[in-house]
Amino acid sequence: MSNRRRVGARPGPASWGWAGNVCFVPADKSVRSAPPGVRELLAHAVKAVGGAERDGQVRMAEAVAEAIRTGEHLAVQAGTGTGKSLAYLVPAIRHAVERDSTVVVSTATIALQRQLVDRDLPRLADALAEPLGRAPTFAILKGRRNYLCLHRVHTGAPEEPEDTALFDAFTVSRIGREVKRLHEWSSDTETGDRDELVPGVSERAWRQVSVTAKECLGVARCPVGTDCFAERARAEAGRADVVVTNHALLAINALQEHQVLPEHEVTIVDEAHELVDRVTSAATAELTPAMLSTAARRCGRLIDAAVADRLLECADGLSLVLDDLPPGRIDRLPTAVGGAVAAARDAARACLTALGPDHKEDVEGATARKLTRSLLDEVHDTAVRLLESFEDEQADRFDVVWRSGDSFSASPRPPALHVAPLTVAGLLRDRVFASSTTVLTSATLALGGSFDTLARQWGLPPSPARATEVAGTATGKTPPSDDSGPTWTGLDVGSPFDYRRNGILYVAKQLPAPGRDGLGAATLDELAELIDAAGGRTLGLFSSMRAAKQAAEALRDRVRYPILCQGEDATALLVGKFADDVRTCLFGTLSLWQGVDVPGPSLQLVVVDRLPFPRPDDPVSSARQRAVDARGGNGFLTVAATHAALLLAQGAGRLHRSGTDRGVVAVLDPRLATARYGGFLRASLPPLWPTHDPRVVRDALRRLDAAAPD
Template identity: 35%
Template sequence: MSQLAHASRDVLSEGGALASQLDAFVPRPAQLRLTAAIAEAFDQRDVLLAEAGTGTGKTYAYLVPALLSGLKTIISTGTRALQDQLYHRDLPRVRAALGVGHSSALLKGRANYLCRYRLQQARGEPRFSSPEQVAQFQRILAWSGRTKYGDMAELEALPEDSPLYPMVTSTVDNCLGTECPFWDDCFVVQARQRAQAADVVVVNHHLLLADLALKQEGFGEILPGAQAFVIDEAHQLPELAANFFGEGFGMRPWQELARDCLAESRSVAGAQAALQEPAAALEQTLRDLRVAMDGLPPRGTQWRALTVPQVRDGFDAAMSTLVQLRDALAGVREASPGLDACHARAMEAVSRLSRWLGDDAPMLDFDTDPDEAPPPAEVLWYELTPRGFRCQRTPMDVSGPLREHRQRSMAAWVFTSATLTVDGGFEHISQRLGLDDPVSLLQPSPFDWAQQALCYLPTDLPDPAARGFGTALIRALTPVLEASHGRAFLLFASHRALREAAEALRDAPWPLFVQGEAPRATLLQRFRESGNGVLLGSASFREGVDVVGDALSVVVIDKLPFAAPDDPVFEARLDAIRRDGGNPFRDEQLPQAVIALKQGVGRLIRSETDRGVLVLCDPRLLSRGYGRIFLDSLPPFRRTRSLTDVQAFFAPQWPVDGPASVPAPASPQPVVRLQPTDDFPTSLF
């Protein structure tokens, strides 16, 4: 064991620096093993893949060796919220306990920082659609005069989806760079400078991947100097990487381009007359195109979209108006840095649309015989939103680029999460991350699952695809909710199922908190404070619902979370596996669903004192051969099919060795290599 590993273990051991400095800190054997493995990876500049179950304390396990090593370390988290928590809460605690003076910096993508230039431009804009927006803009103005870092997260009262964000922040496309009159006071530039000088830099996956993909988020100068990377919530990385190593365009950015052209033209004589007509034509063409796309499925391939004549005509019209705007900007672009930037954006828009529409672009045609068509390197697809659309070119496999960037860095890489393995094995995530032979470590959750939790599999539920499943589900859940007095989180595979359940529970005696009826943070806060509420969410709520204590005592999962069949990228990935002679269900659908289920299950027990019941309502867990893979991938719950056991769990007389009619395995089961059978259909729907 290296000196760094010994030192890291000492800090986290009983009587160590953290135990003596932090009142709530409790030494954990799993945490000691994890921090030693991370320290060894740092010391050897190695690659470590580590699953650390809920309660292991992985944050401290990587912060301690990061600070003790003296290496320039980049820590990447899954979300901005986790990024803020890590930087503002966890990192200062560990640094103070260690008594080290290492500098640290928080760095986000440029769209998270106030842009002084765009704020000035917006002051003259008649684009506010309501008095509320006017009031919000005034708050931004007042805050802009006193903020030190320009981080938009400081504006807690501003909704995350506020239309004011793109008006007062910059993007790679519309940033003026050194030509900006506010360059010397730019918050992005200042954040970058702090990160360059810091020993530990906290980022999020979006920013990390944007830089790896050379998307120029203002972070490119920092990555080459890093000696160690810690990727927390690493299970998210492959899907996010596919977006960043691809290329896209959308309706809203092009609308903003048209409006920015007019805003910039106001200060240049003759420019407004030249740009007014093509800018207006672009906005109208985009609206017409969105109407033409109304008959399409919410998500689909480029090939399917362009088979609709009105849609094809709409994209051709968009190309024509973009070219007109580009050419009009060419005549005035030298008049100001802002118009020059708009011209560059218009040129890029034309190029991206041309590549998406071009005959030489790799297209996925599902009606072509798989044996005759070459495997596509990328998928061209679209997605509709209520008032817009987005089009994307997504690579089929990102393991190659991820491997290339990692090897080029010559740094230590630690990939960690609570949900990486499938039935105890790392093969699936290793392949997707491009890890050929990583050191791996599996540390199960240290919680006493047999005493703290119970897994209930209700009887008499029909197949999830059967008519009446939703009604039967509510009928089975009602006595569980009565026993727990609410205090439940219901997780649904679809928004439709969520809405139907919410309607069925409207007259229940517990307050309901339904995804979509209030901002996420507001819902969670109200749920915590209610004491007996019922929270209903869909797939996006599998992560980030962190409710400690009695307020969340039941987690219900309606169906096994197999990916939706309408995802064109996922469908293309399955097709590629089939072409290569693999089994799409075994090699992709099943592993992805297992990891997603583990994420949802992880919402139940968040501390050593939590108690709760997990309700798994999908009868395929017991009726299909693959159900065992799901169950063996979960913590060692006691399992039961008896409602009486659930009622007893919430009763004061619950015995120490409580009942369970379906025993859970005492230890993780070995990985079983499954062969294709009828239990592994190529399609679940």
């Protein structure tokens, strides 16, 4: 084994040498050439952390090890309670130590990143140090914008292009106080990681002390490059056995020409049900009048004023045409909009030409030029992409374009043009699956009983078992054979929870179908009766914030239990209050469908007001539905039903967070029982005991309430 410099997150033996966050580990000649097997290592790890062996966890660990050995990709559905983090980390660490290589673990949420780095990996490093001959090492890596830039701290941020006169004195002074606090924090922090700053600061303040990858001078030119937090994080990641990152950075690594992540043979994608949305978001660009104005102001004294003024004129022109353009998807580019975008493209190109190539100059001048060039490139490239999106016939387009912004809402947003990919399957197939063995895992992957629905979105071909699973898929049609793509296997290891014994799926079949005018009287009556029977203890998951607020306002006068509503305080604080008081109810929308982990008697009833289909006017999902229809498929089932199935399964998963949890998932939308797509959605849920009888459900909730501690 080579004597590599390794990253440590915890103090090691006395013989180890530490320098900042970097641990220098002496070579250990006693290390065996072949580490113990995965099953033996998993048993050792589980015992060390005080756990119990679970069949699903063992099956998953062995499957991950086999995928790493053969290079065949793997999709694993592992229900809550399986212990999937250990199941993929143990074989990943074994491979990294044996091959002296790096494994990348990508997550969707900061919460899981923190769980891995702060709890799971430190415990595993301690547990596996003896059988592996050394402690495994790990690091966390994020996009450059997430780290403090010491150069900007030391030299001061260039004058922000936004006109501070638009903001009141309090806002300006608050940002000033936040920037001052950031400067003080820069002397104390060891990582410069924004997430370690508590409490946090506003985005405008953080922009004063951070840079994007395109704005960075580079370690060779930057006067404080050797102390750069982002470069240090990248260097440490390159020496670690396991690198924890996020789906956004995984997408950026696939999108860019140069590699952002360290060289690796294995990629593990946790929370894989969110991969497509996160990659789509990273691949989406926007063009706004404010961007053009900002770019013009950044040009400042760097180029001739007349050239820069062209961009300001384009900002005014784009603003005018966007004001006349209604929000929504754009299928045919209006002449005026196309002319404004083309003018912005040409003006940005003229500014870039006037700016010329970089020269050896003072660092302050180099910084201003770099920031200016970065934004000009973004304006130019986005304008080009917007125009090229309309060059092909509608059926052959790769991107969808829309205008956002609503000047009539309570919180008006300025108009903007957006462009997003219709699919990211090709990107994932060519730049992720083709470059490393990939394991995708989540509690929700087999939709309608099949992995193929999500596999298509990831760019993987239909599974070999496809012929026997047609009835459970979104389209109900056997797709064309495709043996040229990456090979992969799907595995559902189940969950240790006894869902049928401990949970009820109640579909309120007797209620009217939900309409567009908010929650009906019958739905509110049903919700009130369920909460009364449960004695509070209710998580209400609503399709919109409007519905959540309507329900909270209506029911506070009808039930005797406290009702919290998302938006009334920080979501984390509301969830904390909900968990602490078993009689409290919590109502909210999207982030609560996936972000609540409250085991025990505080949560015994999960209520879903309506099936969570995407909005009909959502530009990306509606364009994707149309594209599927054009190819002869069923766009609604393939796109909208998949979206609903994922969210519904995630929402239902809030009920069982431990093996002793019991309760009811109540869906107040009769379409789950009556619509033809209901079977697909129900097959995506945990196997709860089903009923349509409201009396059975209320009696069960009363028994649970009577037996639960207060």
